[in-house]
Amino acid sequence: MLDQGLVNIKTLNPEILVELKYATPDNFMKKNVYGELTHAYLQPEMAKKLSRASSFLQQEKPDFKLLVYDAARPNSAQYKLWDALDDLKIPPRSKTQYVADPKIGSNHNFGCAIDLTVVDENQKPLDMGTSYDFFGPLAYPRSEQEMLRQGKLTSKQIANRNILRKAMIKAGFTVNTTEWWHFDGMSKKQARAKYGMIK
Numbered sequence: 001m002l003d004q005g006l007v008n009i010k011t012l013n014p015e016i017l018v019e020l021k022y023a024t025p026d027n028f029m030k031k032n033v034y035g036e037l038t039h040a041y042l043q044p045e046m047a048k049k050l051s052r053a054s055s056f057l058q059q060e061k062p063d064f065k066l067l068v069y070d071a072a073r074p075n076s077a078q079y080k081l082w083d084a085l086d087d088l089k090i091p092p093r094s095k096t097q098y099v100a101d102p103k104i105g106s107n108h109n110f111g112c113a114i115d116l117t118v119v120d121e122n123q124k125p126l127d128m129g130t131s132y133d134f135f136g137p138l139a140y141p142r143s144e145q146e147m148l149r150q151g152k153l154t155s156k157q158i159a160n161r162n163i164l165r166k167a168m169i170k171a172g173f174t175v176n177t178t179e180w181w182h183f184d185g186m187s188k189k190q191a192r193a194k195y196g197m198i199k
Contacts, residue, residue, distance in 0.1 A: 006041040040071035043111040046185040053171035063121035072111035078102035110191035129157035
């Protein structure tokens with residue numbers, strides 16, 4: 001990762017916590033997909049934005065910290081995620097609902113996307129209404145008001161998401177409409193042109 005020009009987030013800002021979910025069995029595939037990859041890396045420009053988001057969060061909520069679940073992802077790991085969907089009996093035509101096609105790549109494969117949450121003073125993740133990598137409308141930022149009306153999300157859970165969102169948007173990230181935890185530092189088209197795929 002370092003040889004490809006990426007930076008370790010913790011080196012830039014030790015305040016940011018890291019727990020790569022795909023380096024543990026605590027993910028939707030229930031297995032470690034990342035192997036030896038346990039540090040979070042991003043393109044330098046993205047890492048600086050994330051560091052700013054951390055500062056913005058701590059200005060608002062001094063006891064809170066960002067907790068990173070996923071960052072730059074080698075394309076080889078993207079293939080592992082893609083293939084693991086076969087074990088879950090996901091039909092080929094539905095696979096892109098869960099994982100980006102590795103031939104095209106996800107913004108993670110360019111080092112320009114980050115998955116994260118916020119933890120409180122006890123380093124406990126805030127209640128966001130769903131777990132990380134939950135599939136369905138409950139996780140969709142675009143569906144929050146509808147889920148609130150239906151009583152499936154609480155106003156507190158949405159407020160917690162907004163704590164994260166406010167800091168990330170202020171730092172220059174854009175919100176993903178179907179994953180409250182995912183933020184992009186630039187479009188995939190820009191990332192592909194500027195950086196190319198991480199091997």
